[in-house]
Amino acid sequence: MSRLLRLPLVVVLLAAAGCGGSPETRSFPTRAEAGPAVAAWVPAEATDLRLATEERSGAFWLRFRLSKSGREALEPGLVRIPDTQVATLTFRAPKGVDWWFRGLVQVVPARETTVVAADVHSGNGTAVPRGTFVAFDRASDAVYAWAAGR
Numbered sequence: 001m002s003r004l005l006r007l008p009l010v011v012v013l014l015a016a017a018g019c020g021g022s023p024e025t026r027s028f029p030t031r032a033e034a035g036p037a038v039a040a041w042v043p044a045e046a047t048d049l050r051l052a053t054e055e056r057s058g059a060f061w062l063r064f065r066l067s068k069s070g071r072e073a074l075e076p077g078l079v080r081i082p083d084t085q086v087a088t089l090t091f092r093a094p095k096g097v098d099w100w101f102r103g104l105v106q107v108v109p110a111r112e113t114t115v116v117a118a119d120v121h122s123g124n125g126t127a128v129p130r131g132t133f134v135a136f137d138r139a140s141d142a143v144y145a146w147a148a149g150r
Contacts, residue, residue: 022094024054025053038062045067048064052094061094062146063142063143063144065141077124077126078123078128078134091146104118117137129147131147133145133147
C-alpha cells in the first residue's frame with residue numbers, strides 16, 4: 001500500500017455521497033471551441049479542457065492546460081490560499097470522472113504531515129467570482145477550477 005493516502009477521508013466521503021447521479025461532462029481541445037460552455041475568465045490560450053457540471057446545483061469542475069505566462073495573467077484575479085488552510089478544507093470531487101485532481105491533498109501518516117500538491121486560490125470577485133477555486137498543479141501545466149454551486 002502506498003505511504004500516501006490520496007485524499008482525506010472527508011473528501012472521499014463527500015465524493016462518494018455526491019448529490020444524485022454523475023455530472024454532465026464535456027471536452028474541448030481549445031478555449032475557443034469551448035465558447036460559452038466555460039466561464040469568460042478562463043484564458044484564451046487554455047487547451048485540453050474537461051468540464052463536468054451539475055445543472056441542479058450549479059456546481060462545476062474544470063481542468064485545462066495552461067502555460068506559465070497564462071497562469072501569470074490569470075493570477076491577478078485570484079487570492080492565494082495558504083497550504084495550511086487548504087489542508088483543512090473539504091472539496092467535493094465530481095463523480096464518475098477520471099481526470100479530476102484526486103491527489104490535491106495527500107496525508108503522509110508515518111510523518112503525520114499533510115502535503116498539498118497544488119497552489120490553490122479563490123476568486124477575488126473581479127474577473128474570477130468569489131466561491132470559485134483555482135488550483136495550479138505543481139507537477140504539471142494542469143489547472144483545476146471548481147465551484148460548489150448553490
